[in-house]
Amino acid sequence: MINVLCYGDSNTYGQRSEEGYLGRWPLEIRWTGRLATLLDEGYHVVEEGLGGRTTDFDYPASMDRPGRNGRTYLLPALLSHNPLDVVVLMLGTNDLKIQFERTVAEVVSAIAGLLDDVAAYGWTEAERPPKVVLVSPPRIDVTAPDFAEVNGAFYDRTSAEKAEQLAGPLAELAAARGAAFVDAGAVTETGADGTHFSVPSHERFAHVIADEVRRVTGIG
Structure with missing residues (x-):
């Protein structure tokens, strides 16, 4: 059995993007569920997605979003799901919220720290680090019909520009670490x-x- 951990934020959780925006798409729609079907019985896909998850920092207490620090939670996720053959890592969108004022370089550095933890604490049956598929997060579309109402308080055009700029340096990071790379913004x-x-x-x-x-x- 090949074990695959999908670690990310609301896009890994399967947050609805329409129809009221509340709740989660059913397993047969969200990409993690479809991944399990496509890979078939030789694979076990673990979903570890959480809305609002950041790369490596906590929200201010005033925002009342506990448990969203992606680096803090990654360690117990790895330890509880080991042995792992592949980790699919897609984070960074929430770091780009207006309130956090994070630069592209800071987001990339934080993701490098997550890769450090995967290498240090993830392991396969053969006691090697798992393979990584590093995913640059999707674009932020400020022209979407409901963007202003649903997300206008959190993201702006600068956030969208940063999301697009992440792909290049994350591709370089993946190459330097021997990870596979996917630009979600190019395919979604x-x-x-x-x-x-x-x-x-x-x-x-x-x-x-x-x-x-x-x-x-x-x-395959």
């Missing part, structure tokens, strides 16, 4: 809220990730 579109995958994009993204997982494991 957001729904009406401008930040979360559309339903067709969940399907498309699942196929892209399935291909990468098969490639890095050498199976």
Whole structure:
């Protein structure tokens, strides 16, 4: 059995991008569920997505969003799901919220720290670090019809520019660390809220990730 951990934020959780924006797309729609189906019985896919998750910092107490520090939670996630053959890592969108004023370089540095932890605390049956598929997060579409209402208080055009700028340095980071790389912004579109995958994009993204997982494991 090949174990695959999908670690990310609301786009890994499967947050609805339309139809009221509340709740989670069902397993048969969200990309992690479709990934499990595409990879078939030789693989076990673990979903570890949480809305609002950052790369490596806590929200201020005034924002009342506990437990969103992606680096703090990554360690117990790795330890509880080991042995792991592949970690699919997609974080960074929430770091770009207006309130945090994070630079692209700071986000990339934080993701490098997450890769350090995967290498240090993740392990396969053969006691090697798991393979990593590093994903640059999707674009932020400030022109989406419901963006202003749903996300206008959190993201702006500068956030969108930073999201697009992440792909290049994250591709370089992946190459330097021997990780596979996928630019989600190049293969997905957001729904009406401008930040979360559309339903067709969940399907498309699942196929892209399935291909990468098969490639890095050498199976299929």
